[in-house]
Amino acid sequence: MTRALRIIAANPLSLTGLILVLAIVLAALFAPWIAPFPTHNSAVVDFAYANSAPNGRNWMGTDLVGRDIFSRILYAYRISLGLGIVVLIIATPIGTIVGLLAGYLGGWTESVLMRLVDVFLSIPPLVLAIAVLGVLEPTLTNAMIAVTVMWWPWYARLVYSIARSEREEGYVLAAEVIGAPTTHIAFREILPNCLPAIITKMTLDMGFVIIIASSLSFLGLGVQPPTPDLGSMVAEGARYLPDSWWMTVFPGLAILFAVFGFNLLGDGLRDVLGADE
């Protein structure tokens, strides 16, 4: 752990990523305490302060109905992170199991599973999500389902390629000759060798899931008002550009920071986890 921190701290980019991610996570966790206007995460109106530019009271300005944008961004981070975590917690094990079985067992298991994965991967992700949301109602839960459906195949692909090369390693042969059960070989021998790549990808993907979820709500297919969401905030504010620039710029920057943060941290983790091979 301390070694990991040292490696990350030694690289300014990884360190920036770590700091950004920590800041975002803390902001999301403590939003009710940090936000100057904690009630502004709902459908309240405060027309006296509507559409004001950044100032001492509202650091990032207010929206059309007078809600504090800074407060709403903090709450929006809760939604984004929560969505990212739920999506990855569901998508990663599904993709990992599919990839492990296809990569280790080979044969027809491999053909069937990887054909399925290829079908999913051949559809552009956003199109797939929009298709899912076209069938289901556009709610937060359904947005998560949509994003999960498009996400797991990437984990299947990643784990599959690692498992395929690991199965040629001597330790797998040794376990087979000893006669260890298939589940042991897949999950206890091969899986630990896939974990560094999986964890790195999960970190990188947190940023991408946030972008995709924001894109969906930008299109009106994700989180619905009045729940604050970075994507819908950008969409809403875009109508009042350039005059009320703060309505778009700050939520946009919030997305950018999140994506940058997770990407930089992900790259840093790659160094940390790759180093002990």
Place this chain on the structure above:
Amino acid sequence: MTLLSVQNLTKTFQTPSGPVHAVRDVSFEVERGECLAVVGESGSGKTTLANMILGILGATSGEIRFDGATLPAKRGPVHRRAIQFVQQNPLSALNPKRNIGASVRLGLDTYAIGPRADRWLKVEEALEEVGLPREMRQRAPSSLSGGQRQRVGIARALACEPELVVLDEPTSALDVLVQARVLRLLNDLRARKKLTYVFITHDLAVVRNVADRVAVFKAGQLVELGRTEQIFSAPEHPYTRSLIGAVPVVDDAELELRNKLAEGT
């Protein structure tokens, strides 16, 4: 008493460029407690033979009998447990993400050898038996030398309490001094645990040091089989003669080491 009997064993690989006859109509027997060396140049089919004995590869034709019974294509646990192997490359033979103890313990868990609570103790004993400290069970493979890793590989195989051990070039990835120590260990273990070895190697100094008998392979065929002294003093087949004549001696230092090796010191 015969432990392993190989009858008319053949393996043909179908490749895009035509069939490859890796092992052709090979028959031999290995006595209980014996060490049979299998020698032959690269590509002569030694590993293919080993893989068939281990059940990793199915034979194209012929049969393998173990302790009087024909081994089926799909081995049962009794036979899998009884035939273990030590592989050539100690670097890839151990899972980099599992500690030494977990690797050695695998056979104990698979075959439920001893009560669960005693298995770590058994792992430590297995490590001690191959000349490694008990504490090593906590270590990662990356912190071990090649020779130490090979000892762990031996401990892992022996933890299954096998009767036959197939060793595929177990020392060829090690430097000469370490080689000598590992060979001595293998000889000790065979005597102590009444093991039977099929010992694949292309190093004739190794053969002289460990083998009771030698099987010489050429292009998938068994061309000569005899007692070690006889193979070295009076090789019958011209190919065997060329093999013995072809022992490369690099320099005086190596020659000296090889001699030491041959004396088993």
